[in-house]
Each structure stands twice: as C-alpha cells, then as structure tokens.
Amino acid sequence: MFDRASLNVSAVHYDDEPTRRLASATALSCIVHPRNPHAPSAHIHISWTELRDGSGYWRMMADLNPSTPNDAHTERFTAALRAAAPRVFEEAQAEGDRYFEIPALGRKRGVSHFYLEGYGTDDFGEDAALARRVGESATAEYCELVREAIAAHPAPSEADRQRQLAYHTLYLFQVLTLDRGTTSGLLVHDQNDVGILGSLPSHVDRRLLASWEPRMQAPQDALLREILHVLPDTSPCPVEDETRKVLAQVVREHYRAHPEALALQAAGSVIPPTVSNHLA
Numbered sequence: 001m002f003d004r005a006s007l008n009v010s011a012v013h014y015d016d017e018p019t020r021r022l023a024s025a026t027a028l029s030c031i032v033h034p035r036n037p038h039a040p041s042a043h044i045h046i047s048w049t050e051l052r053d054g055s056g057y058w059r060m061m062a063d064l065n066p067s068t069p070n071d072a073h074t075e076r077f078t079a080a081l082r083a084a085a086p087r088v089f090e091e092a093q094a095e096g097d098r099y100f101e102i103p104a105l106g107r108k109r110g111v112s113h114f115y116l117e118g119y120g121t122d123d124f125g126e127d128a129a130l131a132r133r134v135g136e137s138a139t140a141e142y143c144e145l146v147r148e149a150i151a152a153h154p155a156p157s158e159a160d161r162q163r164q165l166a167y168h169t170l171y172l173f174q175v176l177t178l179d180r181g182t183t184s185g186l187l188v189h190d191q192n193d194v195g196i197l198g199s200l201p202s203h204v205d206r207r208l209l210a211s212w213e214p215r216m217q218a219p220q221d222a223l224l225r226e227i228l229h230v231l232p233d234t235s236p237c238p239v240e241d242e243t244r245k246v247l248a249q250v251v252r253e254h255y256r257a258h259p260e261a262l263a264l265q266a267a268g269s270v271i272p273p274t275v276s277n278h279l280a
Contacts, residue, residue, distance in 0.1 A: 001150070003033040003168075006198025012188065023050045025188075027059075028135070031199035032142075033171075037164035038153035039146045040066035040073060041171065043110075043199065045181065046135045058119040059181070060131055062138035063096060063110040064145075067167035068160060073145045077138070078112045084137035085114070085130055092116050095268035102174055104215040109174045114138070118270040165236055168201035169208045172239065175199055176227055176251060177220055180265040186252050193248035194241050203236040219258045226250045 006029075013024045027047035034041065043063050050056040064077045082089045096113025114134065120127055153160075175182050175197070185196040206228065213224050230246045231237050239247075255261060 001035060003035045004198075004200070004202045005032045006030070006195065008192075008195050008198060010192065010195075018052075021051055023052050023054075025049045030139070032146075033168065033201045034146055034150070036150050036153060037067050037156050037160040038070075039149040040064050040070070040142075041167075041201075042138070042142045044135055044138050044142075046131045048131075056120065058116065058127055058131055060092070060114065060116045060119065060134050061096070061099075061181075062114040062134060063100060064112040064142070065110040065167070065171065067164040069111055070145075070149070073149070074111045077141050077145065080137045080141035081112070081114045081134065084133040088116060088119075088130070089114070095270075099180075099266050099268045100174070101266070102170070102178065104212060104217075104220075105170070105173075109171060115268055117268050165203060165205050166208060169204040172200050172204050173209060173212060173224075174266075176247060177216070177223055178264075178266040180262075180267060180271075183251060183255060183262070183265060186248050187255060190248070190252070194244050197244040197248055200239050200244060200247075202240075203238055204231075206231055206233065206235060206237040209237075217264070219254070219261050220264055222258075223251070223254045223261070226254065 008027070008029045011024065011026045014020045014022050025047060026049075027045065029043075029045040029047075031043050032041060042065060043061065045059065045061040047059045048056060049059070062081060064074060066073065078093075081092070085092060092114045095117065096115035097108065099115045099117075100109045100113050101107075102109060182196060182199070186193065209224070209231075210228055213221055213228075216224055227247060227250060230250055231239070231243065
C-alpha cells in the first residue's frame, strides 16, 4: 500500500541550555505517500512549543497532496477540517495556501491546506482539544479517501505513475528548499535526520528537479545544485535512508553558510521567534 510512510513523535528539551528561548518542543507528525498514484499523499502535524518564560504556542497543519487531483476528495477533506475547527478555519486555510506556495514554480504543494502557526488563546484546554480535533478529523477523512481511491483504481496506468513521479519530485523540492519546519528540525539537532526527512517519497525525477534550478534565486539555486549532486544519477532516482542522511547535512550546511536564506523559507503571516535561534 505504501510508497513511503513516516510517523514521528518527538520531545526535545533544553534544560541544559538555559540561554535558549526554547524550553521544550513536543510534536506528532505523519506523512503518507501511497503506492497507488490515485490515492493522495497527506501530511498532518501537531506540536506544542514551550518557551523559557512558561508561555507557549501550537502548530497545527494538515494538507492533502494528490498527484492526480480529485475535486470530490478535495471538498471532503476541506469540509472535515472546517467541521473540526469552524472558528479558525478561514484563517488556517489562508495561512496554509500562503505557506505551501512555491514561488519559483508558480504553484502550491497540495490542494487543501490547514495551517496555524504560533497559535494559542487563554484557554490551554480548549486549544489542546482543537489540536486533537484537527488531527483526528484529518486522519479519519484521509483514510477513507485512500480506501476509496485504491478500490476505484486497482490498476493504474503508466501515465498515472509518471504524474505521481513528477508530483513526488515537486514534494521533495518543496520540503528541501522551502519547508520551514523541516529546516528548523534539521538545524536544531542531528539526532533524527532520517526521521525528519521521512516525508520524502521513495523516488523522484532527477531531470525534472534539475530543470527548476534556473527559476531559483540565489543562494537557493546553490542549495538545489548541492541536492542534485548527492542524489543518485539514475532515473527514476531513489531516495533511501543513506541519501536522506546526506541530504539533511546538505540543508544544514547551506543555512549555516547562508543564514540570510532563512528569510526565503515558506511562512504564513506568523513566524515563530525561535527559528533563528537554531543557528546559535
């Protein structure tokens, strides 16, 4: 059933680094790329970050990523999120559309986006309940969409698989060159590189990826060149654990050499104040 699936649970504490603003960061995330190209990929992330002064904020994300879009599936996934978070849905949808924009390609990653960054009210219990509803609703609806897609399309065509390969290439491109959460995780420590890059699909189209370099601004064009340098020179190009370890180091070294490039990362209207601390 799976091309690649990753479930990450992390709890990072900074008790021995009192100069950091961060006290702890606890996260649960799931990324699924089904093997059947008619079944959409999905990304769901819920995290709580606590600062040294005792304050904190939530990060909630859920996005549907089909290689072959299905309007009915998009509507159902979106409706599930709206029902889970009616008061903040419009804001979360707008923030998600902004976060998953890929400026160099003039398109977005995914078709339905929910994204709240730096979220919190005076009622921690209600905020935690909201996070649970978003995660559980997105998960339940996604599972139904995958079941239906596989049942309806048991024998995908070669054209279907080529569209999936192209979309998986776009997914890797967005994660490695734009995704602020991924970059932040890689910069804060090197103890879970394979897990942090667990969102990468199993294969990509190396030639398609290389064709996007002229569209990128400096220094991100250099980052893409380094990514291409360490990817296997085959077609389709596999992305295995050892490659993910090397890719993690490429991203880490790039932002250490070009901290100003963090400003080019994906962002909604709220940027966590702790991201830049990862370079300290």
